[in-house]
Amino acid sequence: MTARPGIPGRIEERDAVKIDNGVVDALAEESLGPHHKSVPPAAWGRTxxxxLASAPELAQWQTPLLTLDRGRLDANRALMAQWSAAAGVALAPHGKTTMAPQLWREQLDAGSWAITLATAWQAQLARSFGVGRIMLANTLVDPVGLAWVAAESARDAGFEFFCWADSVATVELMDKILRDTPSSPPVRVLVELGGPHGRTGARTRAEARAVAAALQASERLELAGVAGYEGALAHDRSTEGLAAVRSYLVELAALHRELTYPGPAVVTAGGSAYPELVVAELAALADDTTTVVLRSGAYLIHDDGFYAGISPLAAPAVEPGLRAAMHGWARVVSRPEPELALLDGGKRDFPFDEGLPVPQLVVGSGTTLPPTATVTALNDQHTFLRLPGAAATDLPVGSIVRLGLSHPxxxxxxxxxxxxxxxADATDPRVVDLIRTYF
Known part of the structure; x- marks a missing residue:
């Protein structure tokens, strides 16, 4: 079968999809100001x-603060690129994790096949930075967003876009919306297979085959593969959880084998928590006409919480292994009780949905906080740090605590x-870059 231009074929033959370096580089010309949280006033008005040319130090910044670690970012990115390449699968990292074009560029430069996103607006932002291949890991039935995809595809024949559908009704609605748009290439759609008690996705292969048939009957849509998200079916590495994920991936592979495509196809699954299972069940599908794609989103940043406990690629279980590249920094502002410290960061600053921050060390003194020191609650702008016994004695008001975080x-x-x-482990860390996000 001959690959149609713009459709991915064999992984080894695909062209690298880049980003507009000029637009990304222009971020260095943005002026800093008080609208950038915790940036020191001495930096306001400077680009x-x-x-960065002034070789700034972390100590000059205000708290609370979120930071990234350059060495760990680089190591995590290299490890995942090497691992996925060795497994024979492509990587389309989920860009909604960071919404940071500077980091997307680093991932694409490292060989990523595409950038994955979750909403039409996110895709539009990525496109404004020149991202040439986008996987929308979602259904697109918003008329404005779908019309934009059609117009952008007509404007630039090199732009590659994929989205999902999980029901015949969805396909019919997409087709109806596109009737009112100017002529454009068919929108490439992957059939999404779900699972019992999961998130979106057709619940049976029979339902998924009906979705594929509806796509094949449409003149405005094109069947381009199968997709799903195994992470919705388990939240741990219990025997039952792993079995549920593996069973689902077997079904996804079976669905792919049952379908006939008009051109080369994509088979894609998540891969942040269970990448080895995705590879075990799907990698063998890769051939001259099928590209298998991992959409792992958390690997670049990783964490000291949920992903550290569930990822098979995490350090120290694997060497060098993925390591947390983000940290929180917060200052003690009150010691109202002997074994309680209140820090100046809270829910507005640090994640808490997949576990509370973990106190790691006292900045400056290098003191490592014992396991008995725990964060028990977050308010909007305060962290409750409990310090039983001896741990309570060496943390006066004004001390800065480095926090491990969960869920990038x-x-x-x-x-x-x-x-x-x-x-982040240096005695006096230096700020070597500034990452702009878009949320």
């Missing part, structure tokens, strides 16, 4: 590039600008 997706959305450190 990001000018500020709900960390980045709280920050417009995130400083990147040379090393």
């Amino acid at each position: 990001a590039g000018e500020y 997706c709900t960390a980045f959305d709280k920050w417009r600008l995130i400083p990147v450190l040379d090393s």
Whole structure:
């Protein structure tokens, strides 16, 4: 079968999809100001590039603060690129985790096949930065968003876009919306298979085959593969959880084998929590006409919580392994009780939906906080740090605590600008980059 231009074929033959370096580089010309949380007033009015040229130190920043670690970012990105390539699958990292074009560029430069996103607006933002291949891991029935896809595809024949559908009604609605748009190439749609008690997705292969048939009958849509999200079916590595994920992936592979495509196809699953299972069940599908795609989103940042406990690629279980590249920093503002410290960061600053922050060390003294020191609650702007026994004695008001965080997706959305450190473990970390986010 001959691949139609713009449709991915064999992984080894695909062209690298890039980003507009000029637009990304222009972020260094944005002026800093008080609208960037915790940026020091001394930096206000200077461009990001000018500020970085002054070799700033972390100690100059205000708290609370979220930071990234350059060494760990680089190591995590390289590890996942090497691992997925060795497994014979492509990587389309989920960009909604960071919504940071600078980081998307690093991932694409490392060989990523595409950037995955979740909403039409996110896709539009990515396109404004020149991202050439986008996987929308969602159904697109918003008329404005779908019309934009059609217009952008007509404007630029090199733009590749994929979205999902999980019902015949969805296909019919998409087809109806596109009737009112100017002539454009068919929108490429993957059939989404779900699972019992999961998220979206057709619940049976028979229902999914009906969706595929509806796509094949449409003149405005094109059947381009199968898709799903195994992470909705389990939340741990219990025997039952792993079995549920594996069973689902077997069904996804079976669905792909049952379908006939008009051109090369994509088979895609998540891959942040269970990448080895995705590879075990789907990688063998890759051939001259099928590209298998992992959409792992958390690997670049990783964490000290949920993903550290569930990812098979996490350190220290795997060497060098994925390591948390984000940290929170908060200052003690009150010691109202002998074994209680209140920090100046809270729900507006740090993630809490997949576990509370973990106190790691006292900045400056290098003191590692014992396991008995725990965060028990977050208010909007306060962290409750409990310090039983001896742990309570060496944390006066004004001390800064470094926090391990869980779930990068709900960390980045709280920050417009995130400083990147040379090393979060250094005695006096330096700020070596500033990452702009769009939420």
